[in-house]
Amino acid sequence: MSIGLGLEEHELKEAAGGDNLIHMLKINYYPPCPCPDLVLGVPPHTDMSFLTLLVPNDVQGLQASRHDQWYDVKYVPNALVIHIGDQMEIVSNGKYKAVLHRTTVNKDKTRMSWPVFIEPPPEQEVGPHPKTIAWEEHLVVKRMVSRENHDIHEWKKYH
Numbered sequence: 001m002s003i004g005l006g007l008e009e010h011e012l013k014e015a016a017g018g019d020n021l022i023h024m025l026k027i028n029y030y031p032p033c034p035c036p037d038l039v040l041g042v043p044p045h046t047d048m049s050f051l052t053l054l055v056p057n058d059v060q061g062l063q064a065s066r067h068d069q070w071y072d073v074k075y076v077p078n079a080l081v082i083h084i085g086d087q088m089e090i091v092s093n094g095k096y097k098a099v100l101h102r103t104t105v106n107k108d109k110t111r112m113s114w115p116v117f118i119e120p121p122p123e124q125e126v127g128p129h130p131k132t133i134a135w136e137e138h139l140v141v142k143r144m145v146s147r148e149n150h151d152i153h154e155w156k157k158y159h
């Protein structure tokens, strides 16, 4: 993910706290519900974490939102579900978006999930990685230069 932002491999993790990152395990327990169409397990939210690593049991229930539509996150045996959290959105200067998600409940079966929230330590001040800002400015400058070239070209056409 660091490389995807044009950073060195270690830089993204470092910006979020490096070896001081906190790992917090939560256990979600969703008992069977007689009216699954009327309730949600967890309402829509984004995680406050940097990243979330989630292990669900085999009862379908997690949904993710994209373009105002809810999609089932298919249960895949032995697979982890990785959520991008709010802190990642901030550190990446909005290049990576925190995923909006929710859970449904099942009529007959108990659903459980074990998310591990990976978070910066509380004393850590989190902001966009400086290199992601420089990169944006670079693009703005490039856009301005090409705009100017275009304008000069247009001007020459008519004068």
Ligand SMILES: O=C(O)CCC(=O)C(=O)O
Binding pocket: 026, 028, 042, 047, 054, 056, 061, 062, 101, 102, 103, 112, 113, 115
């Ligand atoms: O149970 C799930 O699959 C997701 C739970 C969740 O979104 C959360 O605990 O933040």
Ligand SMILES: [Fe+2]
Binding pocket: 045, 046, 047, 101
């Ligand atoms: Fe969540």
